[in-house]
Amino acid sequence: MAKYLLLKHYRGAPVAVNDVPMDRWAPEEISAHVKYMNDFADRLKETGEFVDAQALAPEGTFVRYDGEGRPPVTDGPFAETKDLIAGWMLIDVDSYERAVDLAGELSAAPGANGEPIHEWLELRPFLTEPSTVTE
Amino acid sequence: MNDAVLRALVPAVIGVLVRRGADFATAEDAVQDALVEAVRVWPDDPPRDPKGWLVTVAWHRFLDSARAESARRRREELVDGEPEPGPVSSADDTLRLYFLCAHPSLTPSSAVALTLRAVGGLTTRQIARAYLVPEATMAQRVSRAKRTVAAERLVRPGDVATVLRVLYLVFNEGYSGEVDLAAEAIRLTRQLATGIDHPEVAGLLALMLLHQARRAARTTPDGALVPLAEQDRGLWDTRLIAEGVGILQAALARDRLGEYQAQAAVAALHADAPTAEETDWPQIVEWYDELALLTESPVVRLNRAVAVGEADGPRVGLAALAELDETLPRYTAVAAHLHERDGDPALAARLYAEAAHKASSLAERDHLTRQAARLNQR
Numbered sequence: 155m156a157k158y159l160l161l162k163h164y165r166g167a168p169v170a171v172n173d174v175p176m177d178r179w180a181p182e183e184i185s186a187h188v189k190y191m192n193d194f195a196d197r198l199k200e201t202g203e204f205v206d207a208q209a210l211a212p213e214g215t216f217v218r219y220d221g222e223g224r225p226p227v228t229d230g231p232f233a234e235t236k237d238l239i240a241g242w243m244l245i246d247v248d249s250y251e252r253a254v255d256l257a258g259e260l261s262a263a264p265g266a267n268g269e270p271i272h273e274w275l276e277l278r279p280f281l282t283e284p285s286t287v288t289e
Numbered sequence: 290m291n292d293a294v295l296r297a298l299v300p301a302v303i304g305v306l307v308r309r310g311a312d313f314a315t316a317e318d319a320v321q322d323a324l325v326e327a328v329r330v331w332p333d334d335p336p337r338d339p340k341g342w343l344v345t346v347a348w349h350r351f352l353d354s355a356r357a358e359s360a361r362r363r364r365e366e367l368v369d370g371e372p373e374p375g376p377v378s379s380a381d382d383t384l385r386l387y388f389l390c391a392h393p394s395l396t397p398s399s400a401v402a403l404t405l406r407a408v409g410g411l412t413t414r415q416i417a418r419a420y421l422v423p424e425a426t427m428a429q430r431v432s433r434a435k436r437t438v439a440a441e442r443l444v445r446p447g448d449v450a451t452v453l454r455v456l457y458l459v460f461n462e463g464y465s466g467e468v469d470l471a472a473e474a475i476r477l478t479r480q481l482a483t484g485i486d487h488p489e490v491a492g493l494l495a496l497m498l499l500h501q502a503r504r505a506a507r508t509t510p511d512g513a514l515v516p517l518a519e520q521d522r523g524l525w526d527t528r529l530i531a532e533g534v535g536i537l538q539a540a541l542a543r544d545r546l547g548e549y550q551a552q553a554a555v556a557a558l559h560a561d562a563p564t565a566e567e568t569d570w571p572q573i574v575e576w577y578d579e580l581a582l583l584t585e586s587p588v589v590r591l592n593r594a595v596a597v598g599e600a601d602g603p604r605v606g607l608a609a610l611a612e613l614d615e616t617l618p619r620y621t622a623v624a625a626h627l628h629e630r631d632g633d634p635a636l637a638a639r640l641y642a643e644a645a646h647k648a649s650s651l652a653e654r655d656h657l658t659r660q661a662a663r664l665n666q667r
Contacts, residue, residue, distance in 0.1 A: 155420065157421075203426070205426060246398075281651040282651075283650060285461040
């Protein structure tokens, strides 16, 4: 019973095997992709392994404190090339192996030509509360 | 009547319904409904026989839940077949429920969820909060678990080890939500121990009590970890220690050693030392040797290396550590500790930082980072 974050990147991750920008897919391919993701989430709700999933807008902005009395500095709106997170799914599973299996399954979402995208997903364990027994 | 007393009645009540012919899933739902009713009605109109009251209300709920024509026929048969009133052993019903909820066909998380709900009497919402998952997720876990065991008959008790493993999982989850899972695990293990005479049940109960006794000293008020050697022993709960040691001694006297008894023996030796320096490390090493024979756990061998380092000096500890797999969780933290004691603060600082990087809990990571920072200050 450990929580893992499956991170989908717009950029920052290694290039997907079937790497075609989404705006060059056929509309029905996009529908199939979305359906695959929704079905995947629904299945995890059924198994009691789903915690949360959210999509993020493609443009992020870095923000920084710029000293007393001054407005924060931003690097936007035209961000430099940087890691950009597209969205996440949070799962709560019995083992690391199960988390890897699920990430693999999610990575197989269909893309251009109905073929799996083989995109890279980042899998990050949550830091937990210390267990009652550690000594 | 407080919440804990009410919850303690749950497994026996489910057991009665199941023995009368209710299927487990429906019985469990009916008892939850009866509990809700009890919370509403009892403050104004407390029953003389709480368990009898719950059985009656839950049984009616169960019968109500069968509404369709076919179910109605079945209901009439069940009423006909209802056993005559008479003495039954409620401990027996409760035990069967423990074994059912920890059934090997369930995944660990399902077994835990089902145990907390059916044996512990917690609501799905309480369990979900304790595990920091949405209530709908926990509801699915519980209902899937119920479907999985629906086909299992409530027959003779199965494997005690499976039940103990589930209770230990609950205990180790600690106390992040509104329900104190460690306290809940102790309550359930106590209840199990009253119904089943087994040295390992006693061993697990002793182990939990001995760890629970040190709980107040394990963290600072703002949540930072305090290592065993630096804990304020005045904060240890001597009443729980005495109880744990007593239970452990009785169990050990029966000469059927198991892993929980051996772990409890280690915890008892720590609890018994007036100061960290007076800890009986040689005897702790012996118990770890016993544990290594009883389990395949690499964690045991890692803990043994720590104990060897204390008993025979850091060099010997490092030699014991060198025999183990470096990828073990907390391996690097142990190496850092032993190298520091061996007089190599620079190496220790580097290893502490590396261990912090690999830590799986926030409190542990912060603790290890502070250790590295402390050595880097010199």
